[in-house]
Amino acid sequence: MVEKNHKGRDVRMLCSLLSVSKSGFYAWRNREESERRKHDRLLTDAIVELHQGFRKAYGARRVHQQPKRSGLSCSVRRVSRLMKTVGIKASSRGLYTWNPGKHKFYSATGNQLGGEDPAVSVGTQWAGDFTYIKTVAGWLYHAVVIDLYTRSVVGWSFSRKRNSELTKSALKMALARQRPQAGCIFHSDQGIEYAAHEYRELVESAGMRRSMNRKGNPLDNAIVESFFHSMKTELVHQRLFENEIDAVAHIIEYIEFYNRERIHSSLGYQSPLEYEKMAA
Template identity: 65%
Template sequence: MYGVSSSGYYAWKCRQESARHQQDQVLKASLREAHQGHRKAYGAPRMHRYLRQQGLACSVRRINRLMRELGIKASTTGLYAWRPGQHELYSSTGNQLSEAGKATATRAQWAGDFTYIKTHSGWLYHAVVMDLYSRRIVGWSFSRKRNAELTKSALRMALSRHAPRSGCIFHSDQGIEYAAHEYRDLVEQADMVRSMSRKGNPLDNARVESFFHTMKAELIHPEQFEHEIEAVARIVEYIEFYNRERLHSSLGYQSPVEYEKLCA
């Protein structure tokens, strides 16, 4: 089948292993031991340096090949995918909110974020838009899918009910749901200024996070929702309570709607 002669086959079968193949077996045994002994954390470059320190001659390329043959790799491999252009996409929008200072009027600074709600029929994603001056939730949406349409729906609701001032800052984290081109276009068409949290710093969007924490503590965790319809109805009811009745210590123990009236 393979065009190999009988004599050639038996000569290959009886031939001793080459010195290089024997060294490969030694390196493989050392690789297995080092892989387990170092919490499976070493990739080819570190493994190469470690084996050289043990007096074993090898190259990074050879170690890389042997690790592939053994099926071992660093435990962090694949956790962080390389995405060309991602840094430029996020860095093009700085944290405008941190430079603007505290809001002095309604419809001047908005912030958006989303969370997930557990029901017996599955997970439900919930996005909101908050007016940072009064902490009022001015837009919200729900979806079974986590995508840009979820965040766009919440913003469209806010735009239809509370027209923002020209140059209003819209702040969010660096999620792709807020960095998507269609979402960016919607913000810019409304004459708003985009702002994003610094990477790995959730405190930049702390006020919206505080709302989600409060809502989950007062509504979500004490109850078990059977399905998304029940969850949506109860959350919308809670938002109305949050906006019109719940007293906020940061607002002098007034509700967001009452605070807006008093400061108008």
């Protein structure tokens, strides 16, 4: 009873400070989610999925077009606001905008992979990227590193934050599990998560060469995009993860299945592990 009275005094004090009535406060607290908030939530989910589907290449103006075609009314300004809320933007945005001191921390490079023949052995061509995973508790970022010869996922990481630590962790795991050959190409998009100088230093210290998508050509990294498409089709879109622990556990289980059991038409209908053993 004492606790109840204490809470009552807190509510009265709060209402007095805000110049509102107690009945108004309780009506606000018990009010159902507004139609605008419901619409924002639906739009946010659609925007995140669309942004990933466009290989993170589209900004607010282009992302805005698809919800309209699907019957979700929205303005460019509203899409831009919701994109900022969940921390997503076009992958190339801001890389080449002049900003004092910025290029001290970030730099891009050319597409070295485009001038090479397809990989002919393990550890000669790697590629990395990351994606968004929806959970009941919020969004989770998932980065991978794939050996382009075997299509095997050799490194991965998860984080609530989108930054170079996410992508560095995946590469560090890959380097611990499978040593690349000298001069191995490491390919990625032009996002700042891969353009950061600390990431470049990690790649170069491992004896690898950096390579990035051509501007406006996200399909340069098609093999990693194909993995994410398979993972989302076969796992992520089939269930709703309760939280990040639930998501991480199931995704790691899927990666093990993908590497050891899932057959690939591009590998002669063998799994990455089988293909690697055949090539050894």
